[in-house]
């Protein structure tokens with residue numbers, strides 16, 4: 489029994505001679521909200537297009553719910569809904585008409601459109617021209633269109649790009665509802681960790697086409713060990729004293745030094761060590777690097 493909605497095996501992709509995706513092994517668990525993160529140009533959209541079979545490689549190794557996309561193309565595509573780049577919306581039609589047109593094409597009952605308008609919070613704006621929708625409303629209509637065929641898996645490429653804080657919260661809540669109440673698996677790309685970490689259960693971090701981290705959000709947080717921040721009257725001498733005792737100095741800035749520590753007792757020992765060596769300790773406390781900085785650290789290393 490395969491527990492992954494998406495699996496890729498050593499996926500690679502070139503545009504001409506430029507390597508865009510390198511040996512990418514994505515594992516997106518069923519039922520997860522998988523935050524696919526990376527700076528601009530990292531290869532997120534290209535990967536999503538490969539997952540949707542819009543771009544193909546000579547040796548595609550993409551499995552959707554355990555099925556090889558090349559040998560089970562239609563079956564795989566039926567399981568997927570997507571929002572990539574701009575949603576395909578007709579501005580001169582209302583939100584409801586946009587959905588009904590697509591439903592007609594796909595042979596889906598009309599009542600499904602009303603259900604979806606409600607689900608994405610566009611009930612009140614159903615009869616308004618979509619051209620007059622805000623960016624956030626357009627994105628939500630795009631998600632409703634992607635949901636028409638009732639796919640198990642949604643691929644959303646930067647759905648919150650350009651949205652104001654309210655629009656971002658609405659999309660975030662919608663994704664949580666879709667995963668928790670409707671058992672959808674969602675892969676959502678972003679270049680901002682802060683936007684994803686509140687929603688995602690799993691994270692994959694990509695840069696220059698290579699996967700740098702993949703795991704549960706808690707595993708990413710565990711990488712984020714807190715540091716002990718100390719301010720003294722003589723930071724250089726303090727560093728020497730600490731280093732002689734084998735304590736690892738993480739970094740220093742103009743006023744403070746940052747080091748590793750184990751627990752509260754250890755903090756007291758470090759303080760005592762400095763004081764007994766004649767150092768005046770002005771301040772000592774723990775500090776967590778925020779996840780955004782951790783993300784920058786990870787992506788700047790390759």
Ligand SMILES: Nc1ncnc2c1ncn2[C@@H]1O[C@H](COP(=O)(O)OP(=O)(O)OP(=O)(O)O)[C@@H](O)[C@H]1O
Pocket residue numbers: 503508526527528529530531532533534535679
């Ligand atoms: N059609 C194309 N022809 C040539 N190069 C391309 C093409 N599409 C994308 N690229 C290049 O592939 C790389 C990855 O682009 P991609 O759009 O997948 O990144 P991304 O992570 O989605 O970035 P963004 O957040 O900016 O959308 C970039 O260097 C881009 O210039």
